[in-house]
Amino acid sequence: MDRWEPLLRGDIGKMAMMVTLLSDGREEKELVQAVRRRGYLIVTGKVGSMDPQKVVGSIESSVKRQALIDSDLYREEHALYHAMMEALLGISRGQISFGSVLRTVGLRYTVLRGLKSPNAKEEKDWIAVAMYGTIGAPAKGAEHEVMGLGINHI
Amino acid sequence: MDRWEPLLRGDIGKMAMMVTLLSDGREEKELVQAVRRRGYLIVTGKVGSMDPQKVVGSIESSVKRQALIDSDLYREEHALYHAMMEALLGISRGQISFGSVLRTVGLRYTVLRGLKSPNAKEEKDWIAVAMYGTIGAPAKGAEHEVMGLGINHI
């Protein structure tokens, strides 16, 4: 048992948020491996933009490139898309707009695919998208933290 | 240095979310003490309801009872209120309604007061409200995880 294991106990959303909050430096690799040992597919990354479209596109690309979803099935893309939208509603607190209201975001994200809860095998795969970072004025260090979580059946 | 300290490094929002995610059992007391050692006021609690009003009222009551804000100053209540609203937008992903659309929530929450970032002394006190739990149908275990974070200057 590794040292991360106790922190990752729980449901898919908690795990996704834990990885996002903790994967700040070199621990990222260990965290990803610990999540995989628990039977989940995982993709992590970073994206910064004034443009929600870039955040969506960047996450979608990594997720497909790393085959967390089946790119040939729209139903999987649809599940991912709505999970991202729900996470972005937490990030933007009500209206998914950044640059159009003169804000920029810098985000780390984690996408997980697997059981919603360790015991809920009959519920099959779910997807969780966690985002954590900052939002603020584009020109200077004027920003505060934001977090968003979206969960969907897949 | 206690074992929680490395997990609590970072800004006020990350700390509030970490406590909320981790304070599942007997570790809660230790976490609260570790946060206090870092110089923050902290209030934690649980609330379950179909009624957003009860969530707001319950958090506001604990926060005042434990003097995290000065109950005689509306400006502090105003800061708390908007931080709660932003956290609830993450929980509800767009429209703060639970029972009126036949959903119920079960939430743990953490409210922190102190520096936005460890070094940002000139920025004075900020408030962070983190909520984590489940949302779903009221009658059965049909639910998934949700998280919300709201941050405000105070």
Next chain:
Amino acid sequence: MDRWEPLLRGDIGKMAMMVTLLSDGREEKELVQAVRRRGYLIVTGKVGSMDPQKVVGSIESSVKRQALIDSDLYREEHALYHAMMEALLGISRGQISFGSVLRTVGLRYTVLRGLKSPNAKEEKDWIAVAMYGTIGAPAKGAEHEVMGLGINHI
């Protein structure tokens, strides 16, 4: 020319807001008369509630009782309803909820019917709903000002 006349120059929305902001005491009657001399129908009132439904119902009742709209025509009621909704979006800043998020409002309102602009005769009648007052916690004087304006063709 009375002393209010210069303050009421302008379009229907400005006039409705001016009356709402100024009609604090005994000047209310004079203001209403000055507006009527400019050729507008006017209804003013007050309403306080945690319930958006009561605000809507109270304004609708006065407006019909004083025959600012023709109660037999749904198209006039429809024009009023959407103008009220737009004013309430300004009051609530995004989601028309008061008590359900533990807020209460105390509002003065003015409803005007007449030309959108003094010269725009061909544009026929428009309706303006202005609301001004406070929003805040229900139990104490913890509140700040809010204003909303809705305008519609009728």
Next chain:
Amino acid sequence: MDRWEPLLRGDIGKMAMMVTLLSDGREEKELVQAVRRRGYLIVTGKVGSMDPQKVVGSIESSVKRQALIDSDLYREEHALYHAMMEALLGISRGQISFGSVLRTVGLRYTVLRGLKSPNAKEEKDWIAVAMYGTIGAPAKGAEHEVMGLGINHI
């Protein structure tokens, strides 16, 4: 081939709306049978209320009672729930509130389960929720039509 068949050609959403729009009188049974011949599960019904909760509860009950979804699987309930929410956003045009802003709805609804498009077999089952009816003031015939459509993978 029956007379309804040409009208029901197309994707799942179009079919759900057609049935909702047409099932006004005795044709309802024929329509339902024509949809079933195309390989879809279908539930139709009516609900009138000032309370979004009643609309959601009423549709959810019929859908479960008639086994369009598997009541033991939360993932199916979750798919239905979000499809209903999306349909209700069309009905309410932005904020799912009826009675709280003094409106009432009278709706017919159709829920379909099956292929998203006749040819998209690899995309498995989707769910469509169509609603059509009126929204308006609660006390009199002051109302106009509304329609909403929500679609989700299941």
Next chain:
Amino acid sequence: MDRWEPLLRGDIGKMAMMVTLLSDGREEKELVQAVRRRGYLIVTGKVGSMDPQKVVGSIESSVKRQALIDSDLYREEHALYHAMMEALLGISRGQISFGSVLRTVGLRYTVLRGLKSPNAKEEKDWIAVAMYGTIGAPAKGAEHEVMGLGINHI
């Protein structure tokens, strides 16, 4: 009596949706004529874009070019604008954004002008805007159906 007539019975919104759903091929001309025989002005068209502005502009242009509204009267343009906004809230299910969240739409639309209900002559003219089509990722056939309906007095 033509074969479309029974399908077009009902109020202005139902008629607008029926035409939109059915006018897939060569029947479009017949449908438009059947609607005109019922005493309504009608404009139909198609628009595809990642940009809500283009959808709004395209519909507004056809409607003016075909004189469904009087271009010299802002009150008619205002009625059309809000009806389009309401239809787009159904299309986007809550926030009118397409490209900014990496979605594109392909829509057929119908705009009708005339009586709200066949018998409601005293209610004068209303306008209905119906839209039906698909929303989805811009690069591939990854999309599902959407529908929106907006109704306003004019």
Next chain:
Amino acid sequence: MDRWEPLLRGDIGKMAMMVTLLSDGREEKELVQAVRRRGYLIVTGKVGSMDPQKVVGSIESSVKRQALIDSDLYREEHALYHAMMEALLGISRGQISFGSVLRTVGLRYTVLRGLKSPNAKEEKDWIAVAMYGTIGAPAKGAEHEVMGLGINHI
């Protein structure tokens, strides 16, 4: 006592709206001076755009240039930002979008800093942002009035 003084009596929001409504011509200077005599910092200006970002940027620039807020403190910028967002929700009545839905705005604005109410010294400084002007189609004089007010502790 000057002639404007009676009109400016009241709380910070009312004062901000009064100045915005009245500062149409040469009275602007007098109004600004009367507000300053009451102990408030004040910035007024005009901005017209299809782009919410330009409205936000323009107000933020004047406010900083005229030192109504301390540009080195993010907490003051944060207070201003949320007050502007709340005012813009009144202007846009629900979703802060102009050009993306083919609308343009022409606005006068007033930003005040000082006591929330004349007597509420213990509540320290608050900020009020009032905006008044028109919204409408970009190409012609097709527009109606809009007003927005946002208030925050600073």
